[in-house]
Amino acid sequence: MNKITSILLVGFVVVFGLLSCDSGSLRRTPGHIYAPDMTYSRAYDAYTSNPNFSDSLTSRPPVLGTVAVGHQLPDHLVEGDTNVYKAFTTTMKFNDEELKEGGRLFNIYCGICHGQNLDGNGPLYNGGNGKFAAAPANFKDAKYLHMPVGTMYAAVKFGKNAMGSYASQLDIKQRWMVISYIKSFQSKNGVDAFTMSSEKVNVAIVDSAKGDVIAVK
Numbered sequence: 120m121n122k123i124t125s126i127l128l129v130g131f132v133v134v135f136g137l138l139s140c141d142s143g144s145l146r147r148t149p150g151h152i153y154a155p156d157m158t159y160s161r162a163y164d165a166y167t168s169n170p171n172f173s174d175s176l177t178s179r180p181p182v183l184g185t186v187a188v189g190h191q192l193p194d195h196l197v198e199g200d201t202n203v204y205k206a207f208t209t210t211m212k213f214n215d216e217e218l219k220e221g222g223r224l225f226n227i228y229c230g231i232c233h234g235q236n237l238d239g240n241g242p243l244y245n246g247g248n249g250k251f252a253a254a255p256a257n258f259k260d261a262k263y264l265h266m267p268v269g270t271m272y273a274a275v276k277f278g279k280n281a282m283g284s285y286a287s288q289l290d291i292k293q294r295w296m297v298i299s300y301i302k303s304f305q306s307k308n309g310v311d312a313f314t315m316s317s318e319k320v321n322v323a324i325v326d327s328a329k330g331d332v333i334a335v336k
């Protein structure tokens with residue numbers, strides 16, 4: 120190839136290269152739409168005007184005085200007063216399924232720091248060698264064994280020092296399910312009785328001399 124041909128070739132490549140970048144107005148018009156109902160929603164989008172309602176709002180506010188199924192009333196716990204935290208509690212009780220769900224949520228959101236064994240040594244902390252420098256609470260430790268559920272709840276809702284809030288990841292019921300999971304774990308380790316179970320536990324009181332059942336509680 121002689122010099123002139125190579126110069127011409129390079130020139131062509133440069134000119135066509137630049138031309139291909141042209142995004143003139145013609146190129147901005149879309150071509151044929153293959154599946155229009157995927158491009159243009161047939162349902163009303165959340166913030167679009169809606170002719171079916173007199174106020175034209177597509178997003179409807181909840182009906183006054185009602186609570187959506189599966190939701191709880193707001194908890195009204197305000198950040199700051201640790202004495203209020205201690206006294207704060209719930210009347211919610213959970214069945215075995217829900218406790219299991221609490222455990223699943225714990226392993227997703229908390230286990231990374233607090234450890235799946237609840238020993239405060241999750242992979243992020245890893246005995247001080249992990250990426251997270253602050254030591255997470257060890258739920259097996261005496262310091263946490265009798266911790267009031269309200270204090271735990273406040274830690275999940277507002278965070279605690281280096282621990283962030285989990286309020287946006289866990290709704291109110293889920294927070295309590297996670298706490299009931301921690302509490303049931305702690306009670307299995309021989310401390311406070313577990314009181315958040317909805318499963319009725321019958322305990323037979325037996326006359327040890329005769330072997331008769333005296334009462335069932």
Ligand code: HEC
Pocket residue numbers: 225228229230231232233243251253254255256270271272274275279280281282283285297298
């Ligand atoms: C990023 C790491 C991290 C994650 C994830 C995390 N925590 Fe923590 N948590 C900590 C640290 C660190 C502390 C110790 C805070 C302190 O006392 O300074 C702590 C403390 C706590 C305490 C004790 C609060 C107190 O008042 O002393 C509770 C209860 C707790 N966490 C529950 C949870 C629950 C439940 C989850 C999951 C929803 C969770 N944590 C997720 C790091 C974490």
